[in-house]
Amino acid sequence: MGDRRLGGVQEQVPVYFDRQKQRWRYTFNRVIHGQRLRASKLLPAGWTRGRAEAFDRSETARAYAIASGIEREDPLIETAVALYRTHRLAHQRGGQRAERHFAAILPWIHGKTLSQLTDVARAYLDDQRGALAPDTIRVRLAYLKAAARYAWKHHGLTEADPTGRMTIPAGRSREVYLKAADVHRLAAACTDRDTRAIIRIAFYTGLRWISELLPRQPSDLRLNRRQLWLYVGTTKNGSPRMVPVHPAIRRDLRRLPFKRHWRDYYAEFESARKKAGLSHVRMHDLRHSFASAILSQGGNLGHVQAALHHQDAASTKRYSHLYPGELRRIIKKIA
Helix, strand or coil, rough: CEEECCCCCCECCCCEEEEECCCCEEEEEECCCCCCEEEEECCCCCCCCHCCCCHHHHHHHHHHHHHHCCCCCEEHHHHHHHHHHHHHHHHHCHHHHHHHHHHHHHHHHCCEEEHHHHHHHHHHHHHHEEECCCHHHHHHHHHHHHHHHHHHHCCCCCCCCCCCCCCCCCCCCCCCCCCCCHHHHHHHCCCHHHHHHHHHHHHHHHEEEEEHHCCCCHHHHHEEEEEEEEEEEECCCCCCCEEECCCHHCCCCCEEEEECHHHHHHHHHHHHHHCCCCCCCCCCHHHHHHHHHHHCCCCCCCHHHHHHHCCHHHHHHHHCCCCCCHHHHHHHHHC
16 A cells, blocks of 8 residues: 555655555655655544645655755754753663653654644643642653754754743752751661761752762862862862862761762661661752852852752752741841
């Protein structure tokens, strides 16, 4: 089905009715300027023959324009996702999680081009609102946006950023922040000494515990003008990034380096938080708590931004919450 013979040469009919799918299918298989171009697209259900043939005329004209260099090809979203999966996810810790999200959103992006990305994101948001948790929708669209921007920025798949008008619903910031006493209670409930040290170091430095804290080595401890600092790599402009060492974690830092897999430490952390009655706490909340502790001691958002090494002040605002008791005390001070 879909074939015809012209002058002894077999060629696919551009548009035909796919009996198996019960929908019209557009195909393109021609040699233009010595280049073989192939395409196949199942058209939406409910399309009439006239609409399918109009689509054929439009797409065929576009194919000739692309082959002639008049118009640039509009790549598929799936192509961008494939590039992202191959070149980025293979090196990311959350690669398997991202793969599951891409698989779930595949029916919405199948056959769609990057120029349709904004409409695809809006359709997915409308279709899944109420069916999925808002955070799940946001994460999937965020992965889709990351893939499209990566394909544009690193592979030149499009001339302009295809995510420019893409809308992603805002996520809810976690209102979980611990005081130093809570952190020490959490650490005390931990039977593993390394994990106990990681908990305290994460709180008193604000470091991301997997990517920034676990790789640290004893050689990263630097003494400068009698002050102990923890070296955490270099910034984009090549200057060293140093974190001041709080006296409360000097002994904990003697346990560097942490050699086990992060999953082992997280399992110990989960056990400790249950024993301490803090089951709702996540490891990353220690970073939030560090930001709030700075503000509650009289620091400002500039101090928090420098301490957490945020390039965007908007990120700092999401992390920085004052303790409720401190906020009440400050408000009472207003004349």
